[in-house]
Amino acid sequence: MVDIMENKIDGSVEVPKNFYNVQCVLDVPPPKGENLKMLPKIFPKELLREEMSKDKYMPIPEEVREEMMRYRPTPLVEAVRLEKQLKLPKDVKILYKREDVSPTGSHKLNTALMQAYINNKEGTERLTTETGAGQWGSALSFACKKFELDCTVYMVRASFEQKPYRKVLMRLFGADVVSSPSSRTGYGKKVLEDNPETSGSLGIAISEAVEDALNNDNVHYSLGSVLNSVLMHQTVIGQELKEQLKRIDIVPDALVGCIGGGSNFAGFMLPFIEEKMRYKDGIDVVAVEPKACPSITKGKYEYDYGDSAKQTPMLKMYTLGHDFVPAPIHAGGLRYHGKAPILSLLANKGLVRTVAYDQKAIFDAGIAFAKTEGIIPAPESSHAIRATIDMAIEARKKHEKKTIIMNLSGHGLFDMKGYEDYMDGKLK
């Protein structure tokens, strides 16, 4: 029925010309602490301006928008085959927005392009970053190639070992990829001494990337989630979705996405949240996290550091503690102890609800999706698929009318180890 691919072909849905900044209606608690003074050393000026801005819209630079047009607008598709498999009645519908179609396979390229562009304009020579599952590192490597920057990626050891081909992809785009914790940084050396067998964590990898940027001239650090600016760059997703829905005359009952730091989900739902705040309408905004890293469902809403070494400023967020090291689940992109301040605030206000699933349940859902829709989802995205399927089945049982829209944040073509472990019954 609804395949918005057509709109892409006739060009009737455009790539947005602006980013949407939810800070125009939301007072997000600012970062605080001693480490605030390091921000100008690791981030470009324009990014820091975006971080604090209250402007509702910010123009997307033409060079960035042109790059986005390689893969945007991304399709909105009805999951007709999955619906059939789940025996859903006509008035229970599942639609998904395909962020897996970007050149590096996830939504992350949306902000990577913008950050590389800004850094290039401000004379940065090299960017450092961390990567969990490898999607962020891939996206930044690609964006750095495009905007002529060198790139060093600290990759969490668990993923470095589980996903060797992500590493190859990053190198192919010209990045230098290092297993974290590494002996390149003081902090990495210390962690290795204390615990040589550690599987690493995003918190540790962030500390290493930040240290590298702080200790070198013309080197900046780039973060793929959490920051207000990053969430804003991702709003191209939700803005397109709004237009696409308008064209097919659909009003969603629920918006579902997975959360690591919170950027794909925020970019997807933020353009809808202003109305929810104003009219208290019934749209159900659902964030899905892993039980192995339950930042919102089990964490505290308080100021905490963004990294393990306490080098970053403190952010007001849902957190499990900056030294929390989650089990090495295959959804490496969701292994972060905290959540974006914007998302945390919305969850705290009750505008977003959060559910958690364990690894087996999400692989079940991911495989059902692959078999019906023909797209192998990232294990991260499978969290959203699990919740969507459960909500649809519940609506069927209760004879409710419901349209659920899910953000498919990325594909899982580099996650074969996880799928293999699942099929061999080796999943923990």
Ligand SMILES: *Cc1c(COP(=O)(O)O)cnc(C)c1O
């Ligand atoms: C990184 C990543 C996530 C988690 O990060 P967010 O900032 O919460 O979006 C989810 N899905 C995919 C495919 C990712 O690459």
